[in-house]
Amino acid sequence: MGIFEAIILGIVQGLTEFLPISSSAHLRIVGELFPSLGDPGVTFTAVTQIGTELAVLIYFRKDIWRIISRWATSLPGRWKRTPSTDPDARMGWIVILGSIPIVVLGLLLETWIDTTFRNLYITALMLAAFAVLLGLADRYGRRRLSLDQMSLRDGITLGFAQAMALVPGVSRSGGTITVGLALGYTRVAAARISFFLAVPAVLGSGFYRLFTDDGTGPQAGAMPTFAATVAAFVVGYAVIVGFLKLVSTKSYLPFVVYRLLLAGTLVFLLGAGIMSA
Numbered sequence: 001m002g003i004f005e006a007i008i009l010g011i012v013q014g015l016t017e018f019l020p021i022s023s024s025a026h027l028r029i030v031g032e033l034f035p036s037l038g039d040p041g042v043t044f045t046a047v048t049q050i051g052t053e054l055a056v057l058i059y060f061r062k063d064i065w066r067i068i069s070r071w072a073t074s075l076p077g078r079w080k081r082t083p084s085t086d087p088d089a090r091m092g093w094i095v096i097l098g099s100i101p102i103v104v105l106g107l108l109l110e111t112w113i114d115t116t117f118r119n120l121y122i123t124a125l126m127l128a129a130f131a132v133l134l135g136l137a138d139r140y141g142r143r144r145l146s147l148d149q150m151s152l153r154d155g156i157t158l159g160f161a162q163a164m165a166l167v168p169g170v171s172r173s174g175g176t177i178t179v180g181l182a183l184g185y186t187r188v189a190a191a192r193i194s195f196f197l198a199v200p201a202v203l204g205s206g207f208y209r210l211f212t213d214d215g216t217g218p219q220a221g222a223m224p225t226f227a228a229t230v231a232a233f234v235v236g237y238a239v240i241v242g243f244l245k246l247v248s249t250k251s252y253l254p255f256v257v258y259r260l261l262l263a264g265t266l267v268f269l270l271g272a273g274i275m276s277a
Contacts, residue, residue: 001044001224005034010048010228014235017052018195018243020134020174020255021262025123028168029266032120032275042114043209047225050206051232056195059240064199067091087148091196094155099200101156102163106205109166117167120277124266126169131259134178138252141181147189154183155193162197172198174259177252187247195240 012030016023024045031040057064071092074082082089106113116122161179165172173194180190269275 001040001221003224003227006224006228007231009040009044010051010231011235013045013048013228013232014052014055014237015239017049017232017236018173018239020171020177020252021259022123022127022165022169022171022174023049023052024165024168025127025171025262028118028120028123029262029275042118044225044228046202046206046209048206048228048232049202050210051229052236053199053202053206055233055237055240056199059237060195064196067095067196090152091147091150093152094150094158094193095196095200097152098155098159098162098197099204101159102166102201103204105163106166113166120266120270120275122167123169124263124270126167127259127263127266130170130174130178131256131263134174134181134252134259135256137178137181138187138256142184143181143186145183145185145189147185147192150185150189150193154185157183158193158197162194162201169263172201174255181252187252188244191244191247 009027009030012026013023016026027040027045027048067088070082070086070088073079074084074086074089074092084090109117158176158179161175162172164170164175173191176194176197177187177190180193181187185193266275270277
């Protein structure tokens with residue numbers, strides 16, 4: 001992989017990580033469009049996501065620090081000064097408990113994630129299926145609950161929704177947002193919890209892949225991966241700002257339509273032999 005291809009993939013990662021359209025699917029598809037590249041690999045995908053999560057840490061730094069500090073001071077002991085019923089303290093537990101499903105399933109299904117799940121026909125199916133689910137949740141969800149009203153049970157449920165993104169095409173944010181809307185949360189609340197849940201999951205996945213890659217899968221190289229990660233950070237930060245403004249006033253319908261069009265295009269390209277699964 002050259003630096004140019006890496007930067008293009010980094011831009012794609014930054015553009016798609018936070019939108020409910022599956023960044024891993026886009027990296028898989030765009031990689032195939034480069035004649036000499038193909039599948040950039042799970043490690044490259046996971047590491048470039050570190051760049052987008054750094055953007056989350058910076059953008060939401062005040063919220064994240066407040067959640068961590070309130071959670072820490074709600075624990076039993078001499079330093080306890082925040083009630084356990086505090087919404088931020090509860091959010092700390094939601095992020096911790098909601099991160100467990102993707103960690104456990106990611107380790108159990110690691111071999112499938114690296115191979116079977118990356119088949120582009122499966123990607124197309126997931127893009128279409130979860131487009132329909134997102135559309136239904138956005139249309140029929142009550143959209144009344146705020147983030148402060150989120151329960152631990154809902155947080156764990158959203159954690160399992162996030163874990164579905166281990167299959168490219170589902171979308172980590174898409175799965176979380178879809179289930180969040182179905183549970184009755186507002187569009188903004190569903191989007192924000194997808195950001196918070198992503199931090200430990202994505203950073204953990206990125207660093208795990210970085211330090212455990214045995215070199216047997218597709219290899220992008222250190223410099224191209226670094227260039228892609230930087231590009232993903234810059235573009236990802238801009239996308240966070242725009243995405244939150246968009247969902248505060250508009251529906252998720254454009255993303256539903258886009259996913260369906262992308263799925264149809266992908267099936268056509270595979271059927272015509274222009275791309276290989």
